[in-house]
Amino acid sequence: MAKVRDQFVAAARRADELGFDGIEVHMAHGYLLHEFLSPLSNERSDEYGGSLDNRMRFPLELFAAVREAVSPGKPVWVRISATDWAEGGWGISDSVALSQRLKDLGCAAIHVSTGGLSTAQRIPVTPGYQVEFAKTIKQATGMTTIAVGLVTEAQQAETIVATGHADAVAIGRAALYDPAGPGMPPLRWAHRSKRRSPTGKASRENSLNFSGRSSWDTAEQPRRQRISSLSLAL
Numbered sequence: 110m111a112k113v114r115d116q117f118v119a120a121a122r123r124a125d126e127l128g129f130d131g132i133e134v135h136m137a138h139g140y141l142l143h144e145f146l147s148p149l150s151n152e153r154s155d156e157y158g159g160s161l162d163n164r165m166r167f168p169l170e171l172f173a174a175v176r177e178a179v180s181p182g183k184p185v186w187v188r189i190s191a192t193d194w195a196e197g198g199w200g201i202s203d204s205v206a207l208s209q210r211l212k213d214l215g216c217a218a219i220h221v222s223t224g225g226l227s228t229a230q231r232i233p234v235t236p237g238y239q240v241e242f243a244k245t246i247k248q249a250t251g252m253t254t255i256a257v258g259l260v261t262e263a264q265q266a267e268t269i270v271a272t273g274h275a276d277a278v279a280i281g282r283a284a285l286y287d288p289a290g291p292g293m294p295p296l297r298w299a300h301r302s303k304r305r306s307p308t309g310k311a312s313r314e315n316s317l318n319f320s321g322r323s324s325w326d327t328a329e330q331p332r333r334q335r336i337s338s339l340s341l342a343l
């Protein structure tokens with residue numbers, strides 16, 4: 110376990126040195142750290158298995174080591190599966206407890222996904238179906254949260270942030286299906302936007318980013334900064 114922890118630390122340190130702006134530690138989707146957390150997969154009988162505190166122990170130790178290794182001031186956050194969607198599995202109250210402990214360790218945000226651990230999972234897949242979990246964690250802990258999952262419309266993303274359900278929205282498939290170019294929202298979103306450019310001309314350039322500003326506001330900004338506001342909705 111110490112070796113695995115050190116490998117996570119080494120990877121984070123490499124990413125830091127390469128100039129990445131933040132580090133996300135993956136504790137979701139059935140990967141190793143999720144397997145420690147969930148009672149469905151953690152069968153250990155030592156201090157790393159059994160009670161919730163014990164199941165959280167290795168992920169928290171690992172997070173603390175990664176946080177310590179990454180440059181101060183550079184955000185380190187965690188992606189979790191807020192529920193296993195399976196009876197007897199990890200759930201939202203566990204996720205709130207984990208988020209609080211992570212907050213105490215300096216975690217910058219919780220990226221709230223679900224599932225991926227158990228073949229018994231039953232997921233009610235509807236638009237924004239994971240957003241409520243981000244909202245619960247945000248309200249219970251005061252942490253910055255990132256919502257994800259079937260957010261496919263610009264207005265939907267705007268509403269999630271504007272209503273305080275989450276602080277940021279991550280987009281997966283909508284961006285893959287309809288990419289308009291690096292750092293720009295999907296073309297389809299631009300077409301649906303009612304906004305007009307200062308010249309009144311609707312075009313691909315007249316597209317919303319998730320900060321609520323249109324691309325002509327940001328045209329002069331470095332591309333990297335625009336990508337950041339798109340993907341993090343900050």
Ligand SMILES: Cc1cc2nc3c(=O)[nH]c(=O)nc-3n(C[C@H](O)[C@H](O)[C@H](O)COP(=O)(O)O)c2cc1C
Nearest residue numbers: 135137138188222257258259260279280281282283
């Ligand atoms: C092709 C593809 C690859 C993905 N790879 C990862 C991954 O490596 N790690 C991860 O945490 N999530 C991964 N995801 C999940 C997405 O990050 C996201 O949580 C999920 O697609 C739900 O968001 P969406 O409805 O906006 O697509 C992947 C999704 C897709 C479609």
